[in-house]
Amino acid sequence: MPRTVYFFATCLVDMFYPNAGLAGMALIKREGLKVIYPRNQTCCGQPAYNAGYRDEARKVAAAQLDLFPGNHPIVVPSGSCAGMMKHHYPDLFFGKPEHAKAVDVADRVWELTGFLTDVLNIKLKDLGEPLRVALHTSCSTRREMGMAHAGESLLAQLDAVEVVEQTHKAECCGFGGSFAVKQPEISSAMVRDKTEALRATEASLVVSQDSGCLMNIGGAIEHQGEGPKTQHIAEFLWERTRER
């Protein structure tokens, strides 16, 4: 079991969901680990990478590589940013001087929920009121990182939480980064179907591992009117289990 971790919070959590970042760090800290937040972190580079702008992505990614000098796991509260660092950094820096460093970083990257279950084997004690919750496991967490089991098993540990399953639960919500901007009509159709499926569960809360999905799903639900709230899974887990 590691004693120290680096927390790479991601640009979206930094600006839009800071409480999710704090919660993620608090969950790890409560297990007795030291959590280091490298203050010079910015963004993993994924937005440019997925838009095809690899030079620009590499420039930003290169600026992250020196943030993790110790041999500690790097925990990321997002499946897609973790996927970028774990699976695409080695390709992005192939043939470049930083390649070895990029591979070393990639080897140490964990998506947060996967780290909590597979590394820390965390045990949660639910202190909250009964609640009906749906989980949208982000595509990157599910497929790229192979960590769909993590979110499900964490929620299952919460005694007063009833987890409900939406139809087509493994289907993408339609975010896809630049996709939502370049193909807005298809993206809209996908998020409409996703929100319909989530509403049909009558959950009062939808949680997810990725800020992008939350922005998409949460933004759509709010635009439609009344509906379930959305929250990053880290924030939800922390709120449910925090001793006050």
Next chain:
Amino acid sequence: MSGEFHDSVVKALGDDALRQHLRRAMDSLIEKRLAVFPDQDALQALRRYGMAIRGNALSKLPQLLERFEARCEENGVHVHWAETTDEANKIVFEILQSNDVKRLVKGKSMVSEEMGLNHFLEDKGIECLESDLGEFIIQLAGETPSHIVMPALHKSKQEIAELFHEKFPDIPYSDDVDELTAVARGILREKFMQADAGISGVNFLIAETGTLCLVENEGNGRMSTTVPRLHIAVTGIEKVVEKLADVPPLLSLLTRSATGQPITTYFNMIKGPRQPGEKDGPQEVHLVLLDNGRSRIFADEELQATLRCIRCGACINHCPIYTRLGGHAYGTVYPGPIGSILEPQKEGLERLGELAEASTLCGACGEVCPVRIPIPKLLNRLRWEGVRQDGTGETSGQGRRRKHSESLAWKGWSSLASRPVLYRIAVKSACRFRRLLPQQLGPWTHVRKAPEIAEKPLRELVEVQGFTDE
């Protein structure tokens, strides 16, 4: 492409009946596939095997094609090479002409769709009748396939019934599937007997034996390739495998992934024309091997994986974009994820590069591909090819998707996000002045509320909470 694709997307999304029909069809295909792969470990092992077989074949493609051609000549199959679809069409026409063919029947072949073979031959006065039921339906309707395995997938039973009623007014109206099939069968039987030639596709070419393998469910493939006195097969150069033993695992992956069948009703292994003493089979067999951009794809070590495809359509069946649009909206011969990597390479990024952008990179396609083509990775690669400017590589239309405003925006972003001090100031300012930022963000806010910037960014809060950076 841009305007064209956008228009067809809007049109497809406006068709609620089509979308519901597609969703039901895809759900059922997904379920059927799952049911025939009950053991996850076995599935993953088989996928790795399939990838290795196809990868091995591609790694020695030129040699295998030579060996295959030599075996074919020994077996009495005439092999023709076509670099372009025009060449392929001409070759087919010349063979038909020298055999005085007026009428022919066709088995299903996506390569013949690639060639536009039917139109080409019909313009020359040769009647081409599609004998696969799905192809027969869309030929009647004057449409193109919307799916590479189930070409008439977009049509409901009622639509097909109405189409038959309109085209064959003498036959009583029915929307019973068995009756409709019987109508088609009756018409086709007659045509098989009259046809001067049969044209088919090929699923696998075996280099070791010179065998052409053809997978089908209706028996029309066997009829097309055995009843008429002349058989012409058309296929892509990438379809070759090294040896006979490579075929069973690929066949198993193909039929399970495509339609959830452990095996198809028919599996044809064609090794040449009728031999002395045999009672059936064609007098003459020709094979046209089409390149049409495949050599260029082959030349790139990473993109070469595109050619591993065995055309099962599983990526299509699992694609959330295809499920929303259907196949016609893509405006290409091959729709869905495989089309979005194949077509831009075949036709050039300038014209079709947008297809590589029309994906969320959700990974559903790559997860099910029986030969493990990393489709999301290749989509990403093609996005790069579309905007890169270093002029290396083989992909046609490289750099032609680059837009000045977009590249400036990414340059600005990368300057900021690679300078931590500057970035910190920018993020803090954005949070401080968040109320002044626009709440309308183009199409994003047509169906969503704009995301709310936090009062304070995490980078400020961590300091308060006492998390250090060392």
